[in-house]
Amino acid sequence: MELHMEVSKSYGGAFDLKTGFRVAGEQIGVFGASGSGKSTLVSLIAGLLAPDEGEILLDGDCLFSSERGINLPPQERRIAIVFQDSCLFPHLTVEANLLYGYRRCPARQRRIDVKSLVSVLKLDGFLDRCVNRLSGGEKQRVALGRAILSNPRLLLMDESLSALDDGLKLQIIHYLKRASEKFGIPYIFISHSLLEIRLLTDQVLAMGGGRVLGQTTPEQLARDRMGQSQVGYINLLQVEKLRKMGGLYVYRWGMEEIFVSAGNDEPMAVLELSSRDIILFTRHPEAVSARNLLKCTVMDTFPSGNKVGVELRCGHETLIAEVVVQAADDLAIQARNEVYAVIKASSFRRLS
Numbered sequence: 001m002e003l004h005m006e007v008s009k010s011y012g013g014a015f016d017l018k019t020g021f022r023v024a025g026e027q028i029g030v031f032g033a034s035g036s037g038k039s040t041l042v043s044l045i046a047g048l049l050a051p052d053e054g055e056i057l058l059d060g061d062c063l064f065s066s067e068r069g070i071n072l073p074p075q076e077r078r079i080a081i082v083f084q085d086s087c088l089f090p091h092l093t094v095e096a097n098l099l100y101g102y103r104r105c106p107a108r109q110r111r112i113d114v115k116s117l118v119s120v121l122k123l124d125g126f127l128d129r130c131v132n133r134l135s136g137g138e139k140q141r142v143a144l145g146r147a148i149l150s151n152p153r154l155l156l157m158d159e160s161l162s163a164l165d166d167g168l169k170l171q172i173i174h175y176l177k178r179a180s181e182k183f184g185i186p187y188i189f190i191s192h193s194l195l196e197i198r199l200l201t202d203q204v205l206a207m208g209g210g211r212v213l214g215q216t217t218p219e220q221l222a223r224d225r226m227g228q229s230q231v232g233y234i235n236l237l238q239v240e241k242l243r244k245m246g247g248l249y250v251y252r253w254g255m256e257e258i259f260v261s262a263g264n265d266e267p268m269a270v271l272e273l274s275s276r277d278i279i280l281f282t283r284h285p286e287a288v289s290a291r292n293l294l295k296c297t298v299m300d301t302f303p304s305g306n307k308v309g310v311e312l313r314c315g316h317e318t319l320i321a322e323v324v325v326q327a328a329d330d331l332a333i334q335a336r337n338e339v340y341a342v343i344k345a346s347s348f349r350r351l352s
């Protein structure tokens with residue numbers, strides 16, 4: 001998918017969006033603070049709003065051009081949107097909701113097999129049920145299914161996962177990536193959650209004040225924001241449960257065993273760990289109360305605000321820690337040094 005936008009839109013002087021960018025890829029994120037113009041951008045792409053002037057090209061096809069007098073209506077753009085609120089037809093069943101767009105799509109354009117989509121989204125058991133009797137996460141899966149079945153050339157998701165709890169969010173993220181890859185549907189995912197952007201996209205447009213400020217990777221964005229973020233850089237650890245021991249859960253993380261307070265009995269989990277909760281020692285610390293002591297190699301350091309980020313290699317895994325500039329100087333932390341990372345069992349948060 002390639003999108004080119006060179007547009008301006010003013011809400012009567014209250015807010016101006018003025019932006020020009022070209023982005024190519026299948027899993028694109030739009031990240032920005034509340035009020036930065038993300039939803040406005042989405043509405044312009046979908047045709048729900050018309051720019052004051054400019055041009056929008058999708059895969060070379062003109063969706064809007066003030067110069068050529070082109071403004072394709074939304075239904076001719078073949079772009080589906082999923083909002084935060086699933087916006088289903090309340091009087092229809094799951095199946096009728098799912099098939100709404102599908103039936104309106106000309107038979108020759110239908111390339112998605114309904115059965116396999118229903119199975120990917122794990123909606124098999126719900127088809128006859130009225131959507132009023134579904135949980136929030138189930139409704140959101142139906143909304144995604146309906147959007148995908150409309151066979152769009154592009155799927156737009158505007159804060160589609162914001163209202164869900166972490167467990168459901170991860171489940172849906174998993175479905176979404178599979179569905180997008182399996183059916184070849186590119187998406188643009190809009191969020192103010194860096195975590196969601198990191199889990200779902202591989203490149204990001206950063207928005208601020210009605211402008212696209214730049215294009216980067218989710219990883220780079222997370223590193224750049226580490227110093228100014230209240231929560232630092234959030235490491236995401238894919239772990240496998242080994243056993244329970246003395247009130248703690250023991251997980252396998254790469255080649256390491258880690259001790260975690262907030263575990264559960266699921267065999268797999270994703271754990272969050274803030275860069276702020278990792279304490280670095282240049283020599284082996286004796287007698288520490290923290291349950292996790294990991295021997296690591298410093299791979300790189302990077303500035304982020306008034307902090308220094310430290311990229312650590314721990315077996316085959318990577319961790320990002322942060323220290324203040326003074327500490328980085330005092331400890332002479334630099335690439336290829338060996339350090340010990342000390343982490344309390346209570347510092348991990350379970351996402352799933």
Ligand SMILES: Nc1ncnc2c1ncn2[C@@H]1O[C@H](COP(=O)(O)OP(=O)(O)OP(=O)(O)O)[C@@H](O)[C@H]1O
Pocket residue numbers: 011014015032033034035036037038039040041192
């Ligand atoms: N119809 C409108 N008329 C006037 N101002 C508007 C209108 N719609 C949005 N705005 C303003 O435009 C700015 C951008 O709004 P937009 O919804 O695009 O931001 P956003 O980045 O999606 O925010 P959020 O993350 O809070 O949804 C905001 O200041 C908003 O108040």
